[in-house]
Amino acid sequence: MKTLKRTIIGVASLAVLFTACNDFEEINKDPNAVDESAIKVSYLLNKSVMGAQQNPHIAERIFVYQWKSAARFERRSGLATGANYNDYNTDYFGVDYGVGWLNNVNMAVKIGTERAANPEYPYENNLLQMSRIWRAYVISELADNFGPVPPENAFDGIVEYKSVGDIYDFIISELKDAAGKIDVNVDMSTIASEKTDAFYDGDVSKWIKFANSLRLRYAMRLSAVDQAKAKAAFEDAASTNNFITTQDEIAQVQEKGGWTDLDGVMSRPWNAQPISVTINNMMIGLGGIDFQVPEAIKAEVSLKDARTYLGLRLEKHLPVSTNDPAAGYFFDALPSKIDPRATKLFHIPGYDDGTVYFSNIGLADKARLADPATGNVEENGKAYLELNVKYTWNTWVAGKWDKYSALTSELTGASKTYPSLSKIYRESTNKRVWFGPWETEFLLAEAALYGWNVQGSAKSHYEAGIAASFEYHGVSEFLNDYLNSTEYNRVGTSVAFDHTAEAKSYMAEYVDGYTGEKKTVTYTYPKNSIYKNGTVNNDKLTKIISQKYLAQVPWLPLEAWSDHRRLGLPFFENQAVEIDYNVSSNELPLTRANCRECKWEFYQERLRYPANMEINSKDSYMKAVELLGGADLISTPLWWAKH
Structure with missing residues (x-):
């Protein structure tokens, strides 16, 4: 009670x-x-939705520090190096947050079900079905983070943990049943006037689309562990042909300022949220579109071909203990070709455009590197090495830099030197996206590629997914050229769906950052060994998941992380390993010897249960771990991610 x-x-x-x-x-x-x-059931449902928006306290600790790190949506160590944030997980897996969101919507379902036999208002049945749809999402969020959880709560004092497999069976079934029981002819104006449907303002036809799109998501989640079940569930959902496919159908909730549940999920001003190496390597060169240099700075900007020129080689300052193919370089210009979404998502260092640039980041200008022999940036008033950072485009892996951190503090330790997340996602004036039309299309593309029974071809859905993402970011004018591009990005992937020739190593130029001498080096594309033994970087599934990944930035890091756990796509580079990681402290087993390899054990798979759960709820904890099928570690794969 x-x-x-x-x-x-x-x-x-x-x-x-x-x-x-x-x-x-x-x-x-x-x-x-x-x-x-x-x-009122509507209040319970709304309270759950509002909570799941994540107030600044939990958003920073879960969405930014953990999901974005795990998904490589920003440059950060954190989960990408094996960190376990027990305090954060304890908050998240508690009644004030994740468990509370689930309790509220479970109560909505309980009360709604009890009233269903004799409803006071005609819209109560629809509220019940909306609550069931939302509950399916909340259950999946907790299960995709921790593993086994208690999906239902009868509020009778009995808490029953279920396996992830059973949870997925339940939520897929619930979504189908709930969507089928919504009556679109019922007047929902009362809900609209109450403002208790933050997603669709009482438009239940869009709730049906949301449910069916979620069915596609969760059915596809099973593809690596039980393809027959995944195929059957996916085809069943696909047969409705009623999904989120347009911008006005996006499942999204309006953000608002202030320390409330509706404050922006990425709004903490001290979180720089710089571009990650994963995103940067994927976007540079992809699509063959010219970097759109603002007119105001064209005269000052230098553009260089990032394929034929790698930049200044600074091996005394930038670590190369990683499988990032562009490690060790400072790119002293803007890349001449880049995915057009890049400058909508991240600012140009040193340039205040009034829209993308966020003032807390600061404007980049110069950065000095320290003398490795003395540790000083200047001797007798002369800088050891000064770099012009203004109007350049760089990022580097996070991880363990050892001595390099101090030597490069003005460069790599300053937020202003990186392209960082756009202001439009920081000021609590946007709408947090939970499911976009691009995801529907990429899910259908993946299914079609597998030969499952869906309307449309893999190529048509792939291109529709890119088109939806371009429309969202306002760059549709580049779509046609982008879709036909056969140019490779830094990880060897092109856009054109039928262009599957693998990229080959080539000679690239660079400049010795210490002597100014021009040199050449063989540029080698990475080997993503956890996908098809690293034999491909440009097959059709890699294209689909790569574009899905970029389309999910920045709103859906949990989904991007889940795709990587399921498929090993897209390619995630290792973080720097200038010092061996400490496996005894549950860090990832990265060492100086294996830092350029790609193995499943180098990636985090889940969040650990709160430490106090083993003490305060030992029976529940033991049952949860039993159902998990492995130790309570971040390296233990979830059921649907068995490798």
Whole structure:
């Protein structure tokens, strides 16, 4: 009953926003005495949705520090090096956050089900089905992070953990059943006027699309572990031909400023959120589109072909203990060709355009490197080596840099030197995207590639996914040339769907950063050994998942991480290993000897359960670990990600 009371208290607090003063006074006389009959299902559902938006406290600790790190959506060590943030996980797996969101929507389903036989209002059935759809998402979020969780709560004091396999069976079935029971002819104007449907303002036809698109997502999640089941579930969902396919159907929730659940999920000003090496290597050269240099700085900008020229070689300052194919270089210009979404997502260092640039980052100008012999950036007023960072485009792997960190603090330790996340995602004026039309299209493309029964070809859905992403970012004018491009990015992938020739090593130029001497080196594309033994970088599935990944930036890092755990795509480089990682402290088993290899064990698979769970709920903990099928470590794959 304690959990039930706490849930009701939360709902009572939310209800204050929508009720008259006399109701507020009645609730506050004895909040524990709030009767279930006084609770509106719409408030419970809305409270769960609002919570899952993630207030600044939990958003920073889960969305930014963990999901974005795991998905390589920004340059950060964190999960990318094997870190375990127990305090953050404890918050997330608690009643104030993840478990609370699930409790609220479980209560919505419970009360909605009880009222279904004799509803007071005609729209109550639709609210129940909307709650079931949203509950399926919340369950999946927790399960995709931790593994086995209790998906349902009857509020009878019994908590039953279920395996990830059973959870997926449940949510796929729930989504189908709930979508099928929505009545689009029912008047939902009351819900619209209450403002308790943050996604679609009472438009239940779009909730059906959301449910069917989620069915595609979760069915495809099973493809690596049980393709027969995945195929059957996917084809069943695909047969509806009723998904999120347009911009006005996006499942998204409006952000608002202030320290509330609706504050922007990436809004903390001290989080620089610089471009990652993964994204940078994928975007440079991809699509063959010219870098769109703003007119205001054209006279000052230098453009260089990043395929034939790698930049200044600075091996005394930049680590090469990684399988990043462009490690060790400072690119002293802007790349002449880049995916046109890049400058919508990240600012040009040193340039304040008023739209993308975020003032907390600062404007880049110069950066001095320290003398490796003395550690000083200057001797007798003369800089050891000064770089012009303004209007350049660089990032480097995170990880363990050892001595290099101090030697490059003005360059790699300063947020302003990196292209960093656009202001439009930071100021709580955007809408947080939960499911976009591009994801529907890329899921259908993947299914078609496997030969599953879906309408349309793999190529048509692949190109439609890119088109949807381009439309979202406002760069559709480049679409046709982009789709036909056979130019490779830094990891050997091109855009044109039928262009599957593998990129070959070639001679590239660079400049010795210490002597100024021009030199050449063989540029070798990375070997993604966890996918098809590293034999391909440009096959059709790599193209589909690469474009899906880029389209999900920056809103859906959890989905991008899940795709990588499922398929090993796209290619994720290792973080720097200037010092061997400490496996005894649960860090990834990266060493100086293996840092250029690509192995499954070099990637995090999940979040660990809170440490206090083993003490305070030992039976539940032991059951959860048993169902997990391995130790409670970040390296233990989830059921659907068995390799």
